[in-house]
Amino acid sequence: MMNSRREFLSSGLALSLATNASADQRGYTHAEAEKLLAGGNPAGKLTTDDLCTPALILDLDRFERNIQKMAGHLRDHRKGFRPHAKTHKCPEIARALVKAGAGGICTAKISEAEVFAEHGIRGLLITTAVIGRHKIQRATRLAAAAPDTIFVVDHEENARDLSQAAEAAKLNLNVAVDLYVGNRTGLQPGTAPVDLVQKLAKLPRLKFQGLQAYAGQASHTISFEKRRQVSQEVMAKAVETRHLLEKAGLEVPIVSGGSTGTYNIDSAIDGITELQPGSFIFMDVDYIRIGGQSGDKYTDFDSALTVLATVVSRPEPKKAIVDAGLKAFSTDKPFPPEAKDAAGIVYGFAGDEHGRLDFSQSQRELKVGDRLEFIIPHCDPTVNLYDRLYAVRGEKVEKVWKIAARGMSQ
Amino acid sequence: MMNSRREFLSSGLALSLATNASADQRGYTHAEAEKLLAGGNPAGKLTTDDLCTPALILDLDRFERNIQKMAGHLRDHRKGFRPHAKTHKCPEIARALVKAGAGGICTAKISEAEVFAEHGIRGLLITTAVIGRHKIQRATRLAAAAPDTIFVVDHEENARDLSQAAEAAKLNLNVAVDLYVGNRTGLQPGTAPVDLVQKLAKLPRLKFQGLQAYAGQASHTISFEKRRQVSQEVMAKAVETRHLLEKAGLEVPIVSGGSTGTYNIDSAIDGITELQPGSFIFMDVDYIRIGGQSGDKYTDFDSALTVLATVVSRPEPKKAIVDAGLKAFSTDKPFPPEAKDAAGIVYGFAGDEHGRLDFSQSQRELKVGDRLEFIIPHCDPTVNLYDRLYAVRGEKVEKVWKIAARGMSQ
Numbered sequence: 001m002m003n004s005r006r007e008f009l010s011s012g013l014a015l016s017l018a019t020n021a022s023a024d025q026r027g028y029t030h031a032e033a034e035k036l037l038a039g040g041n042p043a044g045k046l047t048t049d050d051l052c053t054p055a056l057i058l059d060l061d062r063f064e065r066n067i068q069k070m071a072g073h074l075r076d077h078r079k080g081f082r083p084h085a086k087t088h089k090c091p092e093i094a095r096a097l098v099k100a101g102a103g104g105i106c107t108a109k110i111s112e113a114e115v116f117a118e119h120g121i122r123g124l125l126i127t128t129a130v131i132g133r134h135k136i137q138r139a140t141r142l143a144a145a146a147p148d149t150i151f152v153v154d155h156e157e158n159a160r161d162l163s164q165a166a167e168a169a170k171l172n173l174n175v176a177v178d179l180y181v182g183n184r185t186g187l188q189p190g191t192a193p194v195d196l197v198q199k200l201a202k203l204p205r206l207k208f209q210g211l212q213a214y215a216g217q218a219s220h221t222i223s224f225e226k227r228r229q230v231s232q233e234v235m236a237k238a239v240e241t242r243h244l245l246e247k248a249g250l251e252v253p254i255v256s257g258g259s260t261g262t263y264n265i266d267s268a269i270d271g272i273t274e275l276q277p278g279s280f281i282f283m284d285v286d287y288i289r290i291g292g293q294s295g296d297k298y299t300d301f302d303s304a305l306t307v308l309a310t311v312v313s314r315p316e317p318k319k320a321i322v323d324a325g326l327k328a329f330s331t332d333k334p335f336p337p338e339a340k341d342a343a344g345i346v347y348g349f350a351g352d353e354h355g356r357l358d359f360s361q362s363q364r365e366l367k368v369g370d371r372l373e374f375i376i377p378h379c380d381p382t383v384n385l386y387d388r389l390y391a392v393r394g395e396k397v398e399k400v401w402k403i404a405a406r407g408m409s410q
Numbered sequence: 411m412m413n414s415r416r417e418f419l420s421s422g423l424a425l426s427l428a429t430n431a432s433a434d435q436r437g438y439t440h441a442e443a444e445k446l447l448a449g450g451n452p453a454g455k456l457t458t459d460d461l462c463t464p465a466l467i468l469d470l471d472r473f474e475r476n477i478q479k480m481a482g483h484l485r486d487h488r489k490g491f492r493p494h495a496k497t498h499k500c501p502e503i504a505r506a507l508v509k510a511g512a513g514g515i516c517t518a519k520i521s522e523a524e525v526f527a528e529h530g531i532r533g534l535l536i537t538t539a540v541i542g543r544h545k546i547q548r549a550t551r552l553a554a555a556a557p558d559t560i561f562v563v564d565h566e567e568n569a570r571d572l573s574q575a576a577e578a579a580k581l582n583l584n585v586a587v588d589l590y591v592g593n594r595t596g597l598q599p600g601t602a603p604v605d606l607v608q609k610l611a612k613l614p615r616l617k618f619q620g621l622q623a624y625a626g627q628a629s630h631t632i633s634f635e636k637r638r639q640v641s642q643e644v645m646a647k648a649v650e651t652r653h654l655l656e657k658a659g660l661e662v663p664i665v666s667g668g669s670t671g672t673y674n675i676d677s678a679i680d681g682i683t684e685l686q687p688g689s690f691i692f693m694d695v696d697y698i699r700i701g702g703q704s705g706d707k708y709t710d711f712d713s714a715l716t717v718l719a720t721v722v723s724r725p726e727p728k729k730a731i732v733d734a735g736l737k738a739f740s741t742d743k744p745f746p747p748e749a750k751d752a753a754g755i756v757y758g759f760a761g762d763e764h765g766r767l768d769f770s771q772s773q774r775e776l777k778v779g780d781r782l783e784f785i786i787p788h789c790d791p792t793v794n795l796y797d798r799l800y801a802v803r804g805e806k807v808e809k810v811w812k813i814a815a816r817g818m819s820q
Contacts, residue, residue, distance in 0.1 A: 028544060029521075030820075052521070052545060052820040086762055108763045109733070111439075111462070128733065128763060131722045131779055134438060135462060154723055155778050178723075184764050185723035185731050216761055312541045313564055313588075313595035321595050323519070323538065326791045327819045332741035332759065349742065351626055352496055352790045353518045353538060353819065354594050368565050369541055380762045381736045384795070387817050407797050407816075409737045409763065410440075410462040 028052060030388060030400075037400045047395040049371065053310040054324035056382070056389040057373060060398060062304035063281055063391075064096075069301065070263060070280050071100040077267035080274025082106055082125055082256060087278030087380050089405035090389065091119035097281075098123075104148070106256075106276045110138050111408040117146045119404065124149040125256060127212060127276070128185060129158055129178065135410075136161050140169035147171070150254075152178040152212050154187045159200055166205035174209045175200060176254065179241060181234040182215040189213075189237035194244050201250070210254035211245075213238030214276065219259035220286065224293045231262040232269065239271035260301065261290050284379040286333050305389075306340055306373040307382070309355065311366050318360040322347075322372065325354040327385060330378040337374035347374060438462060440798060440810075447810045457805040459781065463720040464734035466792070466799040467783060470808060472714035473691055473801075474506075479711065480673060480690050481510040487677040490684025492516055492535055492666060497688035497790050499815035500799065501529035507691075508533075514558070516666075516686045520548050521818040527556045529814065534559040535666060537622060537686070538595065539568055539588065545820075546571050550579035557581070560664075562588040562622050564597045569610055576615035584619045585610060586664065589651060591644040592625040599623075599647035604654050611660070620664035621655075623648030624686065629669035630696065634703045641672040642679065649681035670711065671700050694789040696743050715799075716750055716783040717792070719765065721776050728770040732757075732782065735764045737795060740788040747784035757784060 028036065028050050036046050048057060074081045083097050086108040094105050094116055104123015107113040113124050129152055130139045139162065143149050153159045153175050166173045177193045177200075180186035187193050193211070200206050218231035235257060242252045258266035258275035260283075266272050279287055282305035292298045309324035326349060329337050337355070339345040344362030347355050359366050366372075376382040383389070384406055391399040438446065438460050446456050458467060484491045493507050496518040504515050504526055514533015517523040523534050539562055540549045549572065553559050563569045563585050576583045587603045587610075590596035597603050603621070610616050628641035645667060652662045668676035668685035670693075676682050689697055692715035702708040719734035736759060739747050747765070749755040754772030757765050765784075769776050776782075786792040793799070794816055801809040 029548065050544075052542075054819050129722050129778075131720055131733070132462075134460075138439065154725075158778065180725040184725070184760050184766070186725055188725070310541055312539050315564070315590040315594070315596055315598070323541070324819070326740070326742045326788075327794050327817075330736070330741070331791070332736045350594050352794075356594070368539075368568060378736075381741070384737050384762075385817065385819075407737075407795065409464050409734070409795075 034400050046397045053308050054328040055308045056386040057306045057308050058389050058391045059304045060391050060393050062302040066281050066301045067100045079267050082274050082276050084276050084278035089403045090401050091404050092401040094121045110135050111410040112405045115405040122146050122148055126151050129153055136165045140165045143171055143173050150174040150176050150209050152176050154178040163203035163206050172205050172207050174207050176209050176212045179211055179213045179238050181213045181238055183217050189241040193241050194248055197250050210252045213257040219261035223291045228265045231265045235269050242271050279379050282379040285338055285375055285377045303375050305379055308373050311368050311370040314368055320357040320366040322355045326352045329376055330381040333377040337376055340373040340375055444810050456807045463718050464738040465718045466796040467716045467718050468799050468801045469714045470801050470803045472712040476691050476711045477510045489677050492684050492686050494686050494688030499813045500811050501814050502811040504531045520545050521820040522815045525815040532556050532558055536561055539563055546575045550575045553581055553583050560584040560586050560619050562586050564588040573613035573616050582615050582617050584617050586619050586622045589621055589623045589648050591623045591648055593627050599651040603651050604658055607660050620662045623667035629671035633701045638675045641675045645679050652681050689789050692789040695748055695785055695787045713785050718783050721778050721780040730767040730776040732765045736762045739786055740791040743787040747786055750783040750785050
C-alpha cells in the first residue's frame with residue numbers, strides 16, 4: 001500500500017493524493033510533506049496530524065502579528081529594523097521580515113551570513129568579529145557578492161587583517177566597532193573605541209559605519225522597570241561613545257543594539273539608530289518569564305513556535321512518555337518545555353529521545369498515539385536542531401520552510 | 411588570492427594545494443576541507459589548525475582503542491555487541507563498529523534507522539516503539555529492505571498495528587518486547603510481558619525475538635559499586651521475565667540491554683545476550699564523572715571527542731570569549747565543557763554563539779586567534795548539532811565523516 005503511495009508521490013501526483021489524506025495516513029516523512037506542500041496544499045487536507053513527530057511548528061497568524069507589531073513600533077519610533085537571523089536561520093523568514101520593513105538582517109557568524117547572502121538577502125550585519133585569515137578571506141568573498149555587509153571589530157590586529165584582505169581583493173569592507181556593553185564581546189565604551197576608529201580611518205579599504213552595542217544581560221532582566229534601568233544605563237555608554245567619536249570629527253552612521261526584551265526601551269533612546277531583536281517572531285518560555293509593563297508575563301508578542309510530539313509509551317499510571325527529548329528541545333534553561341493548551345500536564349526531560357509527562361494534575365487521560373504541542377524553553381537553540389519548520393494556520397499546514405543556516409556556527 | 415585558490419579547489423587541484431597549506435590559510439570551509447580530504451590528505455598538510463571553528467574533532471587513536479576494548483571485552487564474555495548509533499549518527503562509525511565485531515547497531519527512531527539502512531548497515535534494533543500508522547508503514551518499507559530489523563513494542567494496540575501493516579506488505583516483522591527496567595518506556599517486568607508475548611504469538615506476521623531491557627538510571631549511577639547494585643537489581647528482573655517466558659514455552663533469542671557505564675557489570679549477567687553501549691566510542695565529561703572500579707574518574711575509555719574553538723574577543727583582563735556556545739555544545743548537564751590540556755582555564759556558556767573563558771588560574775595568556783579544544787559535557791546531543799566530524803591523528807586531519815542521521819529524531 002505504502003509502496004504504491006510512495007510511487008504516486010515521486011511520480012508528481014502528490015497533490016491529488018494530498019486531497020485524499022486522512023487521519024489513517026498521519027505521519028508523512030519530511031520529504032513527502034515537502035512534495036505535498038510544493039503545490040500549496042490548497043485543499044487544506046495536510047494537517048499537523050499528518051506530520052511525523054517531533055516536528056517544529058510555526059503558527060503563521062501569531063508570527064505575522066509579531067512581525068507587524070515590531071515593525072510598526074520601530075517605524076513609529078523612527079528606528080531602523082535589522083532583526084537577528086540567528087533566531088530563525090531561515091531565508092523565508094528573512095524575506096518576510098524584509099517585506100515588513102526590515103532594512104537588512106543580523107547574522108551571528110560568517111557561515112550564517114553566507115547562507116542568507118546566497119538566498120538574496122542584503123543589508124547583513126555580522127555581529128561577531130570574523131577572526132582568522134581564512135574566515136577573513138571568506139568575508140571578502142561575501143563582501144564581493146553583498147557589498148553592504150557590515151563586519152564588527154574590537155581588535156586592532158583583526159582590523160589590519162581585514163584591511164589587508166580587502167586590499168588583496170580590491171574591494172572595501174564596512175566595519176562597525178563592537179562595544180562591550182553586555183557580557184560577551186567588544187571594547188569597553190569610552191576612549192578605547194575612539195582610538196580604534198582613528199586607527200581604522202588610516203587603514204586602507206575599511207569604511208567605518210558605526211557602533212554595535214548589544215546588551216544580552218539587559219534583554220533578559222526580569223521585570224520591566226529593572227530591565228529599563230539596566231538597558232538605559234548601558235546604552236547611555238554607547239551613545240556617549242558615539243558623541244566622543246563625533247567630537248573627534250568621526251561620523252557614526254549607525255548605532256545598532258537592542259533586543260526583544262528591550263525593544264520598547266531602546267527605541268526611546270536618542271542616538272541608537274537601529275534595533276536587532278530576534279526572538280519576538282517566535283517567543284519562548286524564557287522571554288515570557290521576563291515580565292511585561294503590566295504583569296508577570298511578557299505578552300507583547302505571542303508564542304508562535306512549538307514542538308509537536310507523540311505519546312509513545314505509558315509505563316506508569318498518570319505518566320506518559322513522548323518522543324521528544326534532549327535532541328528536540330533546547331536544554332540551556334533551568335525550566336522545561338510547557339505543554340500548550342494542556343493545563344496540569346508537566347513535561348520533564350527523559351534522555352536524548354524522550355520526555356516524561358506527569359498528568360496527575362490534569363483532567364485529561366493520555367494514551368499512546370496522542371499528540372501534544374510544547375512551547376519551547378529557548379527558541380534559538382531549538383530551531384538549530386531542526387532542518388525545517390512547518391508553517392501552519394490552525395490545523396492546516398501551509399508551508400514547509402528550510403532552516404537553511406542550521407548548524408552554521410562557524 | 412582566495413578567488414584563484416577557490417578555483418583551484420573546484421578544478422580538482424585541491425590535493426596539490428593542500429601540500430602548500432600553511433598557518434596563513436587556516437580555516438577551510440567545510441566544503442573545501444571535504445574536497446581536500448577526498449584524496450586522503452596523504453601529505454598530512456591539512457591539520458586541525460586549518461579548520462573553521464567551532465569544529466567537531468575525533469581523535470582516531472583513542473576512538474579505535476575504545477572500540478577494540480569494548481569489542482574485546484564482549485567477545486571474551488560471549489555477549490553480543492549491538493552498539494547504539496544514536497550517539498554518533500554516522501555511517502562510517504557504524505561500519506568501523508561492524509568491522510570490529512558488532513553484529514548490528516541500535517537506533518533510537520525509525521528515521522535514524524532508515525539512514526543507516528540506506529548506508530548498508532544491517533542488524534538494526536530500533537529501541538523506541540514505532541507509533542502511528544504512517545511511521546509503521548515506514549517500518550514495513552524498512553523491513554523490506556533490511557529484513558533482520560527488530561522493532562520494540564510495549565503496547566498491544568501497537569503490536570496489532572504492526573501486524574496489520576506487515577500483513578498488508580506481505581512480510582514479517584521482528585519484534586522485541588520493551589521492559590520498563592529504566593525510567594522511560596516499556597512494560598513492567600513480570601507477567602505483563604508474558605501476556606503481551608502470548609498475544610503477539612497469535613498475531614500474523616510478527617516474529618518474537620526477545621526482550622529489550624535498557625536501564626538509563628543504572629548507566630549514570632555514580633560509583634562503581636552502587637552502579638553494580640542498581641544494574642544487577644534491575645537486570646535480574648529482565649532475566650526473571652525471560653525465565654517466565656521460557657516456562658510458558660516461549661523462546662527468547664535475545665535480551666538486549668546495557669550501556670557504557672554498565673558494560674563490565676551486565677556482561678557478567680547470565681541471561682543477557684547482548685549489550686547496546688553507545689558513548690564508549692567518544693566519552694564525555696558526564697561519563698568521566700560516574701567513577702570507575704578504582705578511582706573517582708571513569709577511565710575505562712578515553713575522551714576521543716572534542717570541540718575546537720577560537721578566541722574571538724578579549725573584553726576583560728583574564729577573560730577570553732570563544733566562538734562556541736549553546737549551539738556548539740550540549741547544555742543538558744549541570745557542568746560546562748572542559749578545556750583539554752589547559753589546566754586552570756574555565757569555560758562558561760555566554761549565549762548561543764559564545765563561551766567565556768576565565769584563565770585567571772592558568773599560566774597561559776590567551777589572545778584573539780588562539781585555539782582550544784574542549785571535552786564535551788554530553789556526547790550524543792553535541793554530535794547532533796554538527797553535520798560532520800573531522801577524524802584526526804595527532805594534528806593531521808585524516809578524514810571527514812558525515813553525521814548523516816543528524817536531526818533524525820522522528
